[in-house]
Each structure stands twice: as structure tokens, then as C-alpha cells.
Amino acid sequence: MYLDLDLHFSDGVSQAFHSISSASSSPQVLTFSVHHAAPGFFPISEHSGLSDPSSPSFDPFVLSLPLERGASNATFARVWPIIDRVKNAFRPDYVVVQCGVDGLAGDPYATWNWSLGAGDGNLGWYIDNICRWGCKTLLLGGGEELNVELILLSVKADIEVIGGYNSPNVARAWTYFTSIAVKQSSICMRSTTLMVRMVAQLDHPLSLEADIPDHSAFPLYAPSFILDVPPGNTQDQNTAEYLQHAENVFAQITETIRDRVGTPEARA
């Protein structure tokens, strides 16, 4: 299962796996993109709208859930059960999470209003929930200044150049995600990065109130100089009606996936 939480639609991956020719079979891969979509917003794709089971091009294993501007922790908390039910229906062995952090408050895109902490639905809460699924998990994402790798017994975090354009916040986010992922695993480190080696020695997630340590980039972390990326004041434009509609659509899709995948015995 490929789960894309980046602000932008997973156009290349979705296109690569999209198929309407195998209506009765169960593909090996399910892709699910949660993103922002609007006229003129990159990338333009025929697949970036809300998945529509009535469409001739519908593929229940290439899923799309666009969210409006200002998407907040409250909206993501409501979206989470949709993702969780899709995962339970598909029953993946492996989960690849594209976790670009350009949806965080403070990113130059200034589109969503996601935060690292501050209540259910935050991005750290998502990473924690995903790691608790118990699947072998690959976390992708990060920003242009990070290139670190963790090899964990059940969680691998490979941080590359994808999504997240406020570099201090990207570093904050991936430090926090690493501390969450490490908590979920016995680890075998293969990283040359001091930050990751230090985080891996923790036996619990970092506190979001943790001070940023003094280093050459320290001034970039002003004015808070702590780990947290709090929400901003952007109004959440995702209405209860839209989210209810999305829940209804995905309830139908989840049943389709369950029918196609079959029971554990049949799948084996």
C-alpha cells in the first residue's frame, strides 16, 4: 500500500498503477493520495479528484481524496478512519508512506494548516498510527537539506528530496517522525547522520517542547527555538458536508476492495 500525504497529488505513482482492465482481479498494490487539488494547482491530473465509483475510469486500487485549503488537524482526524478502513480491507504486507511535509503550517505553499502536534489528526499522530499498523513500513519524504537513512527491523525511514519547503520545519518534522518510528521498533542503525543516531538512542518520542540544540543553523529556528510546528490561523475550508460525502464514497469503495481482495483464507 502506497499512502501519499504530501500536499500535492501522487500523479506519477497513481498513473503508473492505474488500471481499469482487471475488473475482477486483486492488484498487488493499492495507492491512496490525500492532497490538495484546485484549478491550476500542481499537478494537473484527471485522477486527482475525489474517487468516483460511478466513473468509467474508476480503479478501486488507485484512490484519491482531495482536501480544500486550510485542512486542519480536525479534518485529518476525520479522514483517518477512511484510510484505516481502506488499509483493513486491503490488508497490505508493506506500507510506503510519501510524507512530504508541505502541508504543514508555515510552509511557503501556505495551503493546508496541518501541525506536528496539538491534538488528534496532527501529522505526528498519523505517523504514530501508521507505525502501529504493524506492517513493514517505508517512510519517504523530507526536504532538500536532509539525506539520512534508517534501517529498522520493522520500520525503514528513507528521507529524500520530496515535499517540504520550510527547511527548519522539515528538519523539525523528520526529527519528530524518526523519534516516533524508532519508538515502534527495535532498531539496527545504518545511518551516518548524527541527528538520526542521537534520536535512535531515545526510548520514547521527543517532546514537541524540546529545545533546538545550538548549531550553525540555530538562528533559522526563530522565534520559538523548539521542536514544535504549531497550527496557524488559516480557516479550514473543508466542510462537514464534503467530509461526510467523502466518508460515504469511501465506505462504498472499501466494500469493493474487500470483495476483490477476498478473505484471508481465499487470498492465501
Ligand SMILES: [Zn+2]
Ligand atoms: Zn508536495
